[in-house]
């Protein structure tokens with residue numbers, strides 16, 4: 225098996241981007257597919273993403289959204305505090321919960337919140353938010369090296385793969401260790417571009433290498449489905465423009481200033 229992995233998260237029911245990713249990763253010779261969770265939210269027809277993902281053979285880690293949908297919890301555990309963010313989070317969650325079949329909800333309940341693999345002598349830890357909490361945000365600007373080293377030490381890992389923030393970043397740490405937040409394939413990275421992002425992580429050499437891949441996909445097709453199923457125009461606008469219009473209050477100042485709103 226190739227030691228180059230395609231690692232992605234935050235599918236957010238973007239089945240069009242997920243299908244494009246599966247093709248792109250195969251073309252790049254990925255030896256393993258890893259999904260770090262949050263299969264639903266924002267997008268239309270959540271069962272389509274579940275079906276694609278389950279057929280793909282990907283290793284899937286449970287995200288906070290998957291835990292909530294699987295168990296039918298009252299909310300998505302996204303941790304918003306702003307009333308406007310909560311309004312949209314509730315709309316998105318109610319839609320996704322109602323439209324996810326019991327078969328897929330049962331599958332979500334079986335997903336592990338954390339997975340560990342040894343690759344080429346490296347301990348690779350895969351989580352959704354952070355090892356200590358499924359819905360902890362590891363933002364690039366707000367997460368000091370010392371805290372990352374503490375997490376790696378505490379969970380005896382050399383490589384930490386995470387998502388949950390929707391914004392990709394990676395950091396190399398002393399001793400050849402690293403933390404890679406793979407971003408999201410479900411919506412753009414609040415940068416005014418319509419592409420979405422995932423990571424190719426290469427464990428084959430003496431040090432772990434990664435590359436963030438901008439993924440172009442047929443976003444007008446996704447938008448058509450969102451409008452056909454009555455999802456909010458605010459969500460559509462993000463897909464069309466590449467700028468986040470909701471879930472903004474949780475962003476640290478640097479990430480917030482990088483966006484339009």
Ligand SMILES: [Fe+2]
Pocket residue numbers: 262287288289352359388389
């Ligand atoms: Fe999440």
